[in-house]
Amino acid sequence: MSKATQYTGYQSYSYLTPGVDYETFELSDELDRVPEYDLGLDAEQLARTRRLVEDNIVVSLHDHPQVFPRDVGKIREYIRTGREHTGYAGLARSGMTAVFDNLMDGTACVTSKCGWKWDDILYDIGMRLCDLAHQDFVRVVHGLDDIRAAHENGQVGLVLCLEASTPIENEVDRIDLLYGFGVRQMGIAYSESNTLGSGLKEKRDGGLTAFGRRAVARMNKLGMAIDVSHSGDQTCLDVFEASEKPVLITHAGARAVWPTPRMMPDDVLKACAETGGVLGLEAAPHTSLSKQHPRHSLESVMDHFTYCVELMGIEHVAFGPDTLYGDHVGLHKLFAANLGVHDAHVGPDYEEVPYVAGLENPTECFHNIVGWLVKHGYSDEEIQLVVGGNVVRVLEQIW
Template sequence: MIRKRYDGYRAYQYLEAGQDYEIFELPSGTDRVASRRVEVTPEEEARTERILRENLVVSLHDHPTFIPKDVARIYEYRRQGRDVTAYQELSESGMDVVFDNMNDGSALITSKNGWKWEDVLYDLGMRQADLAHQDFIVPVRRLADINACKENGHLGLVFSLEAATMIENEIDRLDILYGFGVRSMGVVYSESNALGSGLKEARDGGLTDLGQKAVRRMNQLGIAIDVSHAGDQTSIDIAQVSEAPIFVTHAGARALWNTPRMKPDAVIRTVAERGGVIGIEAAPHTTLTEKHRIHSIDGVMEHFEYVANLVGMDHVGFGPDTLYGDHVGLHHAFSKQLGVAAIHRGLEFPPVEFVDGLENPTETFPNIVRWLVSHGYSDDDIAKVIGGNARRVLARVWR
């Protein structure tokens, strides 16, 4: 598989482990569980590798870091503010650009509930201190950086936050976050904030006046807007208010799996009609379907095909929402804070330990492309959905 220009750097290598920071046992990167490789012929595998080599590959939403092997220690781990980037594993992922969502942007340095202003800046600063000591992963600030990553064998990292909760009522804080490198941002997470309603709320009040000001400022700055966790009306309002196309970076179709976490056709159409892109996700127990109630790549791709048929191949991409470690265990640990349990609303399905075929960032795009190749998709369409569509939107959003 395609490998990037990786020189062996390990996270926080410039410090003394055990002295400058606490050591946590981490899981193995890519063989933690027996996630299967999509079966293809030798000819199809050669085509898969060529497509990954020749085309821009963009993950609209991932967490390219490790979580502790003992997930119960996640709060201790996160309070250090030193999330461990999986440098070696990412060098084998086939990705050129990844939207790194900084553990949702919640940050847990001083708070068990997260989204505190100083904590978020602490997280952003600490990660960038580590990145500054190596030259494989390059923070992306503008469109030219994406082109350079592909040409130079680097992996571009787009700093992203899943909500603007931490700005409170201070619109200028968006400028500060931009200065800290944030280039993609949600307006609201599952719980409502001063800007709009989250998807777990029973009543969606839509985008507030303050929220409209925030959207306008994000447009002015050049911050891509994400509505993955916003309520339905709030999502539609944001798409209509924004002067630039927006993203649903990681979700699926509610027509296939009736939970608030999935987007209804009305939201998908509104985002697409205004030039945006819907990224299909693969976090455990999200993109299920009646046909595929055991979560695997087949259910994820059923959501992909539904959205592509609904709004066209120009408006769909992938935001797998994967990480290195026990993602299901992480959901259990954060169930209360992040509203994970609330989004299922009584639906029954067989629980899984991992999403077969899409378990971690290293295997996601090679398996996605294998699936698309084996199902007869053209090179042009594959190029669009694995990165071309995302780049088109960013060309209109970033300044």
């Protein structure tokens, strides 16, 4: 099920000649790559779920709506071309009004195996914007008016984001440049420390640096949202203290539910809420597990949801599923060193899954999330808040 859209079938880079102007790869299926998740909803619940998705602004605080090669072994080769394909067909069926698109993040290896290089990030953004400029279904979001217009016009708004500020190095003016290129949200650090602060895989968290405080102040002045999802605990707390505007945790969960560094401790979650910020619930493979549901699925993620709603208040909880079109587990293995996967996932033993049932890709996530909330007795008003209303409210203060 999906809301009516103005999507007309455009595919990435179709204004060029494949095999002549750019190298081609056999890509993963955007639609129906895995079996449909059965929530066991009756006809009335299905109708209510559809209505809630269609009638409301639905925002993902964190996703990667790109299509990856079917052959995992070709992903690095694909990325080095600088032409990741956007999943337009999948987005048209997603029910989302807007998605915070985190681009290549730590996999931006166009010129380097290590990622996060300034030139690679700009190459990625420029190529993506060129593709977006050749169609009119997905619109680049520069402010809340674009999100509202996308909802009215049957479009999907794409918010350009970076998961870490690492590419700015020690140049605060690069934040202005990124804002000029359309970036509207940026993380402090991604696992590894940088000039702003400590990443979550570091054994000693030095907190936000003096330069980091300058960067936070600049992002506040520009109206760029700040994310601390991959930052160390003390760095998170320092950012909350330094920022004059609410801060986001775009994709994480509760460490009390699943004790790994990738999840956030209670004091960080509560401090985020106290700034007026919002948490987006994470669903990337083998992250937001739970003791009740150690085999990663929608149910595991919703265990984090119920805990965080109780801890933070429902007005501070949303969803940032962190999904993509392709083999996410295979991509994690391929880029484990770049992304700090092993360091971030230290904790209880878990059963590896081929994908997260119910939250495998951007197309299915919010239909299943809303369906789960309907099935478990949440009101229309509560559902509206967590699927988009909370994000819109906080962006009114930040942007």
